[in-house]
Amino acid sequence: MNGVYFLLALLIALVGLLAGHQLIRDIIRQLVDANEKLAKLNNQQAAFVGNVAHEFRSPLAVFKAALDNLADGLHGALTTDQQEPVSMCLRETNRLKRLVSDLLDLTNMEAGKLPMVKAKVVLQDTLGAVEQMFTGLLKKRNLTLTMDLPQSPARLIGDRDRLQQVFVNLMANAIKFTPAGGITVQLTQDGDSVQVKLEDTGPGISPEDLRRIFDKFERVNSTEEGSGLGLPIARDIVGLHHGKIWVESEVGRGSRFFVKLPMKGAAAAADD
Ligand code: ADP
Numbered sequence: 121m122n123g124v125y126f127l128l129a130l131l132i133a134l135v136g137l138l139a140g141h142q143l144i145r146d147i148i149r150q151l152v153d154a155n156e157k158l159a160k161l162n163n164q165q166a167a168f169v170g171n172v173a174h175e176f177r178s179p180l181a182v183f184k185a186a187l188d189n190l191a192d193g194l195h196g197a198l199t200t201d202q203q204e205p206v207s208m209c210l211r212e213t214n215r216l217k218r219l220v221s222d223l224l225d226l227t228n229m230e231a232g233k234l235p236m237v238k239a240k241v242v243l244q245d246t247l248g249a250v251e252q253m254f255t256g257l258l259k260k261r262n263l264t265l266t267m268d269l270p271q272s273p274a275r276l277i278g279d280r281d282r283l284q285q286v287f288v289n290l291m292a293n294a295i296k297f298t299p300a301g302g303i304t305v306q307l308t309q310d311g312d313s314v315q316v317k318l319e320d321t322g323p324g325i326s327p328e329d330l331r332r333i334f335d336k337f338e339r340v341n342s343t344e345e346g347s348g349l350g351l352p353i354a355r356d357i358v359g360l361h362h363g364k365i366w367v368e369s370e371v372g373r374g375s376r377f378f379v380k381l382p383m384k385g386a387a388a389a390a391d392d
Contacts, residue, residue: 166227166230167231170227170228173223173227174224176216176220177224183213184214187213219347222349223349226356230356234282234356234360236279238278239279239280240277241276241279242275243273244270246280246287247267247307247316248267250287250288250291251305253291254292258295258303263303264303265305268307269305270307270308276361276381276382283357283381285353285357286353286354286379287305287316287379289350289353290354296345297322297375298374299322299323303321304318304319305317305318305319314381314383315379315380315381316379317377318376319374319375324374324375333367334351337349361381362381362382363382364380365379365380
């Protein structure tokens, strides 16, 4: 009799096991389906944003050209009353142009479609160009800029303009979020990689905010102008160069952004 009970128990256990197995398979299938749907939705959204941004580009260029002409007095000198609205429209058009260009860059990068022009890059030149670009703004904001660059050229193969865009975005943020003090840019070479540290004396970033500032559209307690796309774009460009970007910061003690890039192909870059 015991043997019958045992067989019955075994049968029940087997049926349970099979049913459980089937249940797990169903759940996995549902998860895979949901994941595929989400990925499709995500792609559709990215394509939509990309298309809209693309459609905005030409009319914005037309607005900007017309407003530039007006502001330059090409259609006659502007009265004092006219100057303010024209420069306001120009400011906003420029802001929209930057946003549209950032959106296009990001959607192209995410779709793996950002054209990269690989060339020999000397990071001292790139950082020097960024310094020049911001000299006026630094002066206006009464901030100091210390450039600590080694004599020996830090060469690598990469996209000059895109790499410059990374440091422009970091520098623009450092200036934007630093009310007093200054910014230090330090370039170091370590074996087969180069590292740029961009340090500011701004308010710093809390640990909770540090986790999300590289995500799209994330802006933390910011009353400053911006779209929340500067850091994700920098992260993607650095990624396309097989590098790493990260930040260390403490509230009240400024922020330090790091970019580490491999000098792959540096030997070729040295053959000038
Ligand atoms: P945006 O500057 O357009 O807001 P970003 O993607 O460049 O967008 O930056 C995201 C957020 O990260 C900023 O809104 C700001 O809250 C924070 N952040 C970036 N750089 C700094 C910095 N140097 N100091 C303090 N906060 C910063």
